[in-house]
Amino acid sequence: MQIPDYLTQEDLLQIEEQGLSLKEIEKQIKRLTNGFPYLKVLRSATVGDGITRLSKEEQVKYLEEWSKAQSSSGKKIIKFIPASGAASRMFKELYEVLSNPQECSMEELPDSVKSVLDQIHLFAFFDALNSVCLKNEFKTCTRMLAQGEYRKVISYLIEEKGLNYGNLPKALLLFHKYKDGNRTAAEEHLAEGAMYAKDLQGDVHLHFTLSPEHIAPFNELMNQKKTLMEEHYSVNYNISYSIQKKETDTIAVDMDNQPLRDPKTGRLVFRPGGHGALIQNLNEIDADIIFIKNIDNVVPDHHKCETVIYKKVLGGFLVFLRNKVYRLMESLTKGRISRDTIEQARDLLYRYFSVDINIEGLHPEDAVRIIREKLNRPIRICGMVKNEGEPGGGPYIIEHEDGTTSLQILEGTQIDTSTEEGQKLLLSGTHFNPVDIVCSIKDYQGKFFDLTAFIDENTGFIAEKSKGGERLKALELPGLWNGAMAGWNTAFVEVPAETFNPVKTINDLLRDSHR
DSSP states (O other): OOOOTTOOHHHHHHHHHTTOOHHHHHHHHHHHHHOOOOOEEEEEOEETBEEEOOOHHHHHHHHHHHHHHHTSTTOOEEEEEEOOSOSGGGGHHHHHHHHSOSOOOGGGSOHHHHHHHHTGGGSTTHHHHHHHHHHHHSSOHHHHHHTTOHHHHHHHHHSTTTTOTTTSOGGGSEEEOOTTOOEEHHHHHHHHHHHHOOOTTSEEEEEEEEOGGGHHHHHHHHHHHHHHHHHHHTOEEEEEEEEOOGGGOEEOBOTTSOBOBOTTTOOBOEEOOOGGGGHHHHTTOOOSEEEEEOTTOOOOGGGOHHHHHHHHHHHHHHHHHHHHHHHHHHHTTSSSOOHHHHHHHHHHHHHHHOOOOOOTTOOHHHHHHHHHHHHSSOEEEEEEEEOSSOOOOEEEEEEOTTSOEEEEEEOGGGSOTTSHHHHHHHHOOOEEOOSEEEEEOBOTTSOBOOGGGGOOGGGOEEEEEEETTEEEEEEEOSOTTTGGGTTSEEEEEEOOGGGOOOOSSGGGGGSGGGO
16 A cells, blocks of 8 residues: 555554545545535525425425324434534633633623623523532622622633533533523423424434533433423433544644644544534434434423424425325336326426426436436425524525536535625525424335435535644535535425524523523
């Protein structure tokens, strides 16, 4: 084996330990050096052109479809919640205050930090923070703030000597207040699951993706709360978890595209490949229908009504489309296939998934082969919220190399904004994706798809990061709801803004939707 000049024999052993191959490392470095091609974006998806707006009658219809699906025996429904990673970014401005060794006055603090400290009593974690302050300082949190000890209070909130919220995942942070005990984000997902993902037997299946260091505290929380919540919602919870596989980590390079090395050990530096790596975890899920939702997009029970209704609507729409696809696939496998069946399949692909296929002039057997290949894929229904300035990937219609089209969720970095046309495309979006997805991952014969076969490898990202003060380039795999699902049949459905309530900063917990 020819070893590149930039690698050593010891590097090859490390690469093998990582579960990777030399070929894969060379491919990653090539990607980091050359970047990724832009996609051929035709236009933004809008209501009536790629995004479906359901009427009240249609909503009722799909609610009934979902009710029938929940009542079907032997059908497994699961809620998949990406929850790995620490919540440190939530507390970015609090960390900046701690980085200043000097105590400062309230007037000198950033407005966002003042907002947190002024309203500290409104947070669900207030009692826990107060207990830590009393234990360590023999003073309440409120008294410490009154005496100007802002840095100490912040330290007890986010550092290890206190609640350690800066190092815990969002799943384990207390988000919401209740009379009978406050809830973490993870507990709110259990509550949600009971409201729309319960099966015929009363079982609710949830799968969390976690970092290895968070497994023990997560299990401790579930052991404390699971039975209580089962009694409260009259369900049985089946809770599982997985970790991001280390073979999905990617090599880091310096700004000259040379492999980055740890200055102390000289070993290659690998970094997590982003949420796109979780397609491997999703590929191992045993379920007929999977709901995907971010860990921080939850609200208290008294605000859940809109969310629950639309989750059921999306689930019913998925079942409706999946059944149509299954019936057409069965018809397209019979000996003699009518022209009418071919046109029905072609119409379904275009009407619901914006997959435009030109079969004019093709031999009927070739037309059937192409349509079957496009139809027989995993299906996902993605909720789309009107764009009002919140972050999130946008819905677009793109053209593939074979001339067919499809719906995709794209980030701004995937559009060539160096041109006037690209800039217009980026600004033309009317909606964004709040990671509100429901999926079907079995084919018409009940066999699981290999989800890794539907990844578009050309849709990764290159991010600039730093390590020990040194700039580096990190490779992120095609995002879970971006390029990792690029080959799926995708339908976009408009959902109300009330269903999207993310917690990106600590101040988001002060919004009305979280109180």
